[in-house]
Amino acid sequence: MLPPSLGEFEEMVLLAVAAQHDQAYGVSIQEALEEHLGKSINISAIHVALKRMLEKGLLESRYGGITNDRGGRRKKFYVITIAGKRALDRQYELRTSLYQRIPKITFS
Amino acid sequence: MSHQPPKHALNFLRWFCREDYLEEIEGDLIEVFEQRSKENLRKANRYFFWQVLRHFRPDFIRSFKLFDLFRPELLRHNLLISYRSFVRNKTTFLINLTGLSTGLTFFFLICLWVNDELHVDKFLPHDEQLFQVLQSVQTPNGIETIEATPGPLAAALKDELSEVEYATTVIPATFNTSQGVISVQDTLLKAAAKYVSRDFFQVFSYPLLAGDSNRVIANKNDAVISERLAINLFKSPEKAIGQQINWQTQSLSGPCLVSGVFSDPPASATDHFDLVLSYDWYLDAAPEGGWADSSPRSYVMLKDGSQPDHFRNKIRNFLSTKDENLNSVLTIQRYSDRYLHDRFENGVVAGGRIEYIRLFLLIGLFILAIASINFMNLSTAKASVRLTDVGVKKVVGASRGQLVIQYLCESLLIAFSSLLLSSFLLAALLPRFNELTGKELQLGITPNLAMGLLLVTLITGIIAGIYPAIFLSGHQAVKVLKGKLRTVMGEVWLRKGLIVFQFAVSLLLIVAVIVVYKQINLIQSGKTLGYDRDQVIYFGVDRPGQAFVDALRNIPDVVSVGGGSLTAGKQLGGTSDVRWEGKPADNQTFFSAFWLGYDLIETLGIPVTAGRSFSKSFGSSDQVILNEEAVAKMGLKDPVGKKIQIGGEDREIVGVVKDFHFESFYQAMKPCILLLAPMEYAPRLSIKIRSGSEKPAIAKIKAVFETYYPGLVFDYKFMDEDFQRLYAAENRVSVLSRYFAGLAILISCLGLFGLAMFTADRRRKEIGIRKILGSGALQIIALLTADFTKIVLIAVTVGIPASYWLATRWLNRFALHIELHWWYFVFPAVFALLIAWLTVGLQTIRVALLHPVESLKNN
Numbered sequence: 001m002l003p004p005s006l007g008e009f010e011e012m013v014l015l016a017v018a019a020q021h022d023q024a025y026g027v028s029i030q031e032a033l034e035e036h037l038g039k040s041i042n043i044s045a046i047h048v049a050l051k052r053m054l055e056k057g058l059l060e061s062r063y064g065g066i067t068n069d070r071g072g073r074r075k076k077f078y079v080i081t082i083a084g085k086r087a088l089d090r091q092y093e094l095r096t097s098l099y100q101r102i103p104k105i106t107f108s
Numbered sequence: 109m110s111h112q113p114p115k116h117a118l119n120f121l122r123w124f125c126r127e128d129y130l131e132e133i134e135g136d137l138i139e140v141f142e143q144r145s146k147e148n149l150r151k152a153n154r155y156f157f158w159q160v161l162r163h164f165r166p167d168f169i170r171s172f173k174l175f176d177l178f179r180p181e182l183l184r185h186n187l188l189i190s191y192r193s194f195v196r197n198k199t200t201f202l203i204n205l206t207g208l209s210t211g212l213t214f215f216f217l218i219c220l221w222v223n224d225e226l227h228v229d230k231f232l233p234h235d236e237q238l239f240q241v242l243q244s245v246q247t248p249n250g251i252e253t254i255e256a257t258p259g260p261l262a263a264a265l266k267d268e269l270s271e272v273e274y275a276t277t278v279i280p281a282t283f284n285t286s287q288g289v290i291s292v293q294d295t296l297l298k299a300a301a302k303y304v305s306r307d308f309f310q311v312f313s314y315p316l317l318a319g320d321s322n323r324v325i326a327n328k329n330d331a332v333i334s335e336r337l338a339i340n341l342f343k344s345p346e347k348a349i350g351q352q353i354n355w356q357t358q359s360l361s362g363p364c365l366v367s368g369v370f371s372d373p374p375a376s377a378t379d380h381f382d383l384v385l386s387y388d389w390y391l392d393a394a395p396e397g398g399w400a401d402s403s404p405r406s407y408v409m410l411k412d413g414s415q416p417d418h419f420r421n422k423i424r425n426f427l428s429t430k431d432e433n434l435n436s437v438l439t440i441q442r443y444s445d446r447y448l449h450d451r452f453e454n455g456v457v458a459g460g461r462i463e464y465i466r467l468f469l470l471i472g473l474f475i476l477a478i479a480s481i482n483f484m485n486l487s488t489a490k491a492s493v494r495l496t497d498v499g500v501k502k503v504v505g506a507s508r509g510q511l512v513i514q515y516l517c518e519s520l521l522i523a524f525s526s527l528l529l530s531s532f533l534l535a536a537l538l539p540r541f542n543e544l545t546g547k548e549l550q551l552g553i554t555p556n557l558a559m560g561l562l563l564v565t566l567i568t569g570i571i572a573g574i575y576p577a578i579f580l581s582g583h584q585a586v587k588v589l590k591g592k593l594r595t596v597m598g599e600v601w602l603r604k605g606l607i608v609f610q611f612a613v614s615l616l617l618i619v620a621v622i623v624v625y626k627q628i629n630l631i632q633s634g635k636t637l638g639y640d641r642d643q644v645i646y647f648g649v650d651r652p653g654q655a656f657v658d659a660l661r662n663i664p665d666v667v668s669v670g671g672g673s674l675t676a677g678k679q680l681g682g683t684s685d686v687r688w689e690g691k692p693a694d695n696q697t698f699f700s701a702f703w704l705g706y707d708l709i710e711t712l713g714i715p716v717t718a719g720r721s722f723s724k725s726f727g728s729s730d731q732v733i734l735n736e737e738a739v740a741k742m743g744l745k746d747p748v749g750k751k752i753q754i755g756g757e758d759r760e761i762v763g764v765v766k767d768f769h770f771e772s773f774y775q776a777m778k779p780c781i782l783l784l785a786p787m788e789y790a791p792r793l794s795i796k797i798r799s800g801s802e803k804p805a806i807a808k809i810k811a812v813f814e815t816y817y818p819g820l821v822f823d824y825k826f827m828d829e830d831f832q833r834l835y836a837a838e839n840r841v842s843v844l845s846r847y848f849a850g851l852a853i854l855i856s857c858l859g860l861f862g863l864a865m866f867t868a869d870r871r872r873k874e875i876g877i878r879k880i881l882g883s884g885a886l887q888i889i890a891l892l893t894a895d896f897t898k899i900v901l902i903a904v905t906v907g908i909p910a911s912y913w914l915a916t917r918w919l920n921r922f923a924l925h926i927e928l929h930w931w932y933f934v935f936p937a938v939f940a941l942l943i944a945w946l947t948v949g950l951q952t953i954r955v956a957l958l959h960p961v962e963s964l965k966n967n
Contacts, residue, residue, distance in 0.1 A: 026136035043136055044162035051129070051167055063131075069142070071113075073135030 006058075006087050012037070013049040014058060014088060018080045025064070025075040026050070050078060058084035111145040113138055114153050117160045125163065126170040133163060182510065186517040193518065197490070201522070203862045204483050207855045208526035208572070211479030212565065213533040214851060217541050218472035219560070220549045222465050228376050229444040233313050234409055237273070239416065239440040241265070241406040241423070244455035245684075245698050246435055252698075253439070253452035255405050259396035261438075262305060262406040264430070269422065271414040274310040278405045279303035279390055281381035287648050288357035289820070290383070292341050296820055298648070299337065299382035301355070303390035309370070311409045317345040319368025325386055331355070331364040332384040338369045345369035355385065360393040375548060378447055397755050399431040400685040402698075407443065416440065434684075435696055451921075464841060471848050474613050478852055480572035481606045482859035483519060487576035488603060489866050498580055499588035511581035512574075519573025520566070527565040544843055546836065604899050607863070610856040611903030611940055612910065617849035618936035619911035624842045626926045627919060631835055638768025640713035641827035643802060646794040648823065649813075656816045660795065663812065665805035667796040670712065671705015686781070687753040688742050697741045700780045701754075709733070709765060709782075711796045719748035719763030722784045731784050732759040736767050738779035754781065769924070794827075853940070857947045860896065864948040868892060868955040875955055876963035885956040892952040893945060900944045904937040911936075 006014070016032045017024040026046055033041050053059045064075040080088075118134070125133060137159050144152035194201040232238060241261065244253045259277060266275040281300035290297045302308075309321040309332070316324065317335055324332050331353060333341075338348040348366045355364055364385065373379065387404075397403075410419060420440050427434040439455060450460040498511060535551060542549055551557075649656075652671070660669045684698045709721045722731055732754065739747050747761045765782070797805045810822045832839065868875075875888055912933065919925040955963075 026132065027139045030140075042162055043140060043159060044165070047129070047133060047136070047163065048165070048167050069139065070135040071138040073131050073138060075135060076132035 006091060007049075009045065010049045010053055011088070011091055013046055014053060014080065014084055017059060017078045018085070018088060022077060022079055024078045029078075053084070054078075056083075057081060058087055111142070111149055111152070113141045113156050117157045121160045121163065124169050126168055129168055133168065137163075182513070183517070186514045187521065189514060190518040190521045193494075194522075199865065200486050200490070200862055203858045204479075204486065204522050205526055205529065207479035207482045207858050208523060208568065209529040209533060210851060211476045211855060212523075212526055212568065213530040213537065214848070215472040215476050215564065216530065216534055216561065217537065218468050219564075220551075221541075221545055221547060222469060224376070224547055224549055225448065225461065225465055228447045229378055231374050231376055232444070235442070235444050237410045237412065237414075238311060238443045239408050239410060240443050240446060241408060242439050242441055242452075243402060243427075244437050244439060244452070246696055250453075251455045253455055254402070254698075256402040257404060257406040257438075258399045258402050258427070258430075259391075259404050260399065260430075261426075262307075262404075262408070265406070265408055265423065265426070266307070269419070271410050271419045271422070273409045273411045274307040275305075275406065275408040276307040276311045277305040277387050278308065278407060279387065279403075280405055281379070283403075288355055288360075290337070290341070291354040291356065292351070295341060297337070297340065298821065298823065300380070301357075301383045301385050302381045303385050303387045305387040307409075308384060309368075311407050314370040314373065317369045317371050318349050321368075324368035325384060327365075327367070328386050328389045328392075329362065329364040330367040330386055332368040332370055333366055334382050335369055335372045337382050338366075342366075355383075360390065362389075364389075397683065397685065399427065399434060401683050401755060408440070416442070433696075435694075467841075468844070471617070471845075475848065475852055475855065476568055478610045478613060478855045478859070480568060481610055482855065482862065483522065483572040484575050485603050485606055485859055486862045486866070487515070487519075487573075488579055489863055494580060495583055495588045498583055499585045502585035503589070508581045512577040515577035515580055516570060516573045519576070520569035523565050523569030523572065527561065531561075545840055603863075607856075607860065607896075607899050608903045608906060610852075610859060611900050611944070612907035614849065614852040614856045615904060615907035615936050615940050616911045616914070617845060617852050618939060619907075619915060619933060620845045621842075621849045622932050622936065623915045623919070623926075623928070624838070624845055626932075627922065628835060628838050628842045630924070630926050631838070631922075638714065638766060641830075643797045643799050644711065644794055644827045645797065645806065645809075645824045646792050646827060647813075647825070648792050649817070652793055653816075656812070657793070659812045659816070660793070660809060663805060663808045665798045665801040666809070667798055668707055668711045670708030670710065670794045670796075672703060672708050672792055672794065683755055685755050686742075688744065689750065689752075690743070695741075697779055699738060699741075700778055702780065702782045704782055704784070705793075706784075708794060711794050714768055715766040717764050717766055719761070721763055722782075730757070730759050731762045733763045733765055733782040734761060735765050735780045735782075738781060739764055741779040754783070759783070853943060857943055860944055861947045861951065864892070864896065864951040867895075868951045872955055872958070872963040875958070876960040879960040880964075885953075888956040889949065889952045892956070893948050896944055896948045897941070900941050904940065908933050908937065 012033055013029060016029045016036075020028055020032065026043055029046055029050075030041055030043050033046075050059065050061075054061060058081060060079050060081050061076050062079070064077055066072060066074055121134060121137070122130065137156060140159070141152050141156045144155055240255070241257055242253050242255060243257050244251050262275040262277040266272045279302060281302045287298070287300055290299050304325060306325055309316065309324055313321070316332075317338075319332065324330060333348060333353075335345055338345045341353070342348040342351055348369050351366045352363050353366060355362060370384070410416065423438045423440070426438050427436060437455065441449070441457065445457075448460055448462040448465065449457045451458050451463075501511060538549060538551055541547075657669055657671075660666055683701060684696050686697070686699050704722075706722050709716065716733075717736065719733075722733065732752065734742075734747060742752075744750060744761075747764060750761050751758055752761060753759070795809065806824065809824075813820075813822045871892070878888060878891075912928070915928060915932070919928070
């Protein structure tokens with residue numbers, strides 16, 4: 001069976017989730033990505049990506065406790081699954097192997 | 109935490125967002141908003157809006173399918189809950205079931221009847237293009253629209269107007285001259301004929317089983333016979349073609365050849381005839397009187413696509429182009445509309461049977477409404493009991509929609525149980541209903557009918573249930589569970605208002621019963637008729653010879669024998685071509701004309717006020733008798749002995765009779781001329797029989813008839829039965845209104861009964877305490893009934909003016925009508941009040957007599 005495909009934006013979000021292990025939720029992912037990519041990111045896009053990856057089984061989620069922040073709404077934390085980690089690894093391998101095939105080129 | 113995100117955006121999000129995502133998305137958005145609002149509130153607001161909108165995409169939108177509300181498990185639950193509530197409140201359930209099922213049954217019956225009525229005469233293929241030409245005549249009583257038209261009209265219309273495809277002149281089968289005897293060898297059959305001009309089968313496209321519709325009636329001695337007649341005489345339609353039959357009436361006799369056979373008109377046809385003969389032949393016996401003389405009917409078929417309204421305007425003054433003395437105008441009406449819209453006022457359609465259809469539909473709806481109101485009232489009255497249920501459900505998370513569905517489910521369940529019950533009732537009542545209405549309605553289960561039944565039931569269920577459902581589900585859970593509920597005044601008012609409506613309608617129907625009954629009685633008693641139609645029989649006969657008449661006279665119980673007959677309520681032919689001395693040039697009075705034989709005036713007991721009746725011993729047949737109205741119209745003083753000209757022939761006035769009603773009671777007295785038809789030409793004989801000896805007398809008359817006319821059936825009618833047939837529609841209303849009123853009262857009382865029982869139950873403790881404090885049973889009964897009495901009294905004050913208005917309107921359509929008495933209204937009011945008291949009283953007495961210990965010991 002083919003492994004689930006991973007879009008570029010989804011990969012970014014997945015990386016951010018993996019990096020913030022167990023503490024990743026919508027806003028924190030948005031902040032991390034904005035910081036790394038240096039451009040503003042729409043939170044709805046993140047929500048869409050998260051939901052899709054949940055469906056593909058790349059992520060798991062759990063609710064946090066109720067606090068006084070966020071108007072009393074619970075945070076939803078995301079954790080990467082084994083499948084998610086494998087997908088990231090595969091993506092990484094794919095890129096490095098392709099990268100290493102690049103002949104030594106100099107641009108003058 | 110100082111700032112709140114914009115409410116509308118948040119509400120919008122909550123409305124569309126999937127429940128499992130909502131908390132996360134809402135939280136994230138609020139967090140972002142909180143951060144941003146520290147810098148710039150307005151920007152943060154705008155950003156929040158924008159972000160909410162960005163989330164409005166398929167991934168996050170919840171399912172809006174109504175299916176959620178109808179999930180099988182919920183449905184099962186709702187059914188269970190409904191069932192339990194029925195079991196718990198058996199009385200309420202039975203009241204609702206009885207009310208709704210009877211209401212539905214009657215509504216369906218009415219619908220079946222209406223459907224049948226609407227299809228009368230609609231069976232002809234070119235129905236859209238088939239019109240009857242009518243004539244609006246100026247009379248001193250206003251404009252009157254009649255069917256009779258000048259003989260040459262149809263042909264002229266076809267020749268001169270391009271819109272007319274075909275036109276035909278018809279002498280209807282109901283005319284005296286149209287009743288005759290067919291003989292083929294030894295077989296004699298009575299039959300009713302139409303005399304028609306050539307285009308008849310093009311205009312009325314009755315399917316021809318044999319013969320060519322273009323040519324069937326081309327020759328003077330052609331005859332087209334009905335399928336029934338063809339089978340009776342010649343075994344089959346094909347064998348009938350070319351056969352010779354003999355046709356005999358008092359004025360026309362001779363052989364004709366069968367040129368075609370038409371299939372019998374369906375049951376929905378109003379026009380019944382057995383054979384069709386040539387109008388040209390008819391003219392041999394009764395030459396056309398020109399444009400001033402009206403008696404045949406004219407029908408046209410307009411070309412496809414022509415505008416009837418345009419055509420109507422075009423022919424309006426057609427008659428005056430033919431004869432400038434004529435000032436009556438023509439109009440057209442679709443042939444199939446004639447049945448429902450045959451009443452004209454001032455030359456314009458004003459109603460007819462359609463009014464009864466509307467009336468009955470309205471009554472049916474009212475009865476259904478009354479039954480639905482019972483359901484509404486009982487459900488909302490029980491609200492306080494069921495509200496706890498609502499509160500608990502809401503707390504556990506039921507949405508309002510689900511609760512509404514639950515209560516609708518209950519009302520629909522009742523509605524459909526009622527449907528089940530009412531289909532049995534329908535099957536049981538249909539024969540009786542057919543008897544009442546004179547219809548042959550059948551309960552074939554057609555898809556349309558089934559759909560209709562289901563739809564009506566569904567709508568009734570929803571209407572009955574929607575108000576209680578919305579009312580019950582609208583309460584806030586917290587308030588309900590804390591017991592803070594106070595009955596809202598508006599809701600109590602509504603309940604009372606609905607009872608007022610129920611009783612007002614019931615009152616109206618009772619008044620209707622009385623008024624209709626009295627009016628019908630007045631008409632049928634015959635006292636105001638102007639002649640005596642009791643114990644008078646009449647029958648058709650072919651050229652009664654003097655010997656036959658004498659034989660009849662010799663029967664001991666026969667009081668008198670008169671030639672001819674008066675047929676109740678038939679629109680008569682007549683003429684405006686009457687001249688007398690001193691007639692003003694602009695006088696266009698239309699005189700109805702009767703042909704009658706010797707002794708008919710005596711037989712019917714029409715009082716002769718001047719001169720004498722027709723008599724053999726005086727002079728020749730050029731005598732004429734006028735009614736008083738005709739004398740007044742002519743302005744003649746001392747009319748007896750004067751000569752007038754009718755249709756160009758000299759006639760001598762020999763007598764004047766008192767006015768008598770010869771047409772419908774809807775119309776005022778009309779001027780009328782009575783012409784003498786010699787006995788041997790009389791198409792009918794009327795016989796007055798001594799009261800009490802009808803049976804033996806008729807047997808003897810029959811014996812005499814059979815000796816003189818062997819092979820013919822003695823087919824007689826009583827004149828007063830004729831009258832009953834004439835006012836069949838009114839009779840029907842009279843009988844049906846009795847049923848409707850009874851039903852309305854019954855259902856209203858059922859509702860009142862339920863409410864009273866409920867109120868009494870709820871106030872049981874209060875009553876117990878009152879009794880302990882020394883109040884007597886009577887006082888308590890008074891206390892409990894006072895409320896309902898007030899409601900019924902209000903209903904009475906609303907209902908009386910409404911019923912007065914309706915009664916006056918209906919009665920004004922009769923030229924002769926009863927006066928309204930005060931007790932027609934007071935009696936129903938008292939009756940309604942008594943019934944309400946009785947219903948409520950039964951309940952309250954039970955509670956009032958209860959020992960206080962019984963009612964108080966529970967707490």
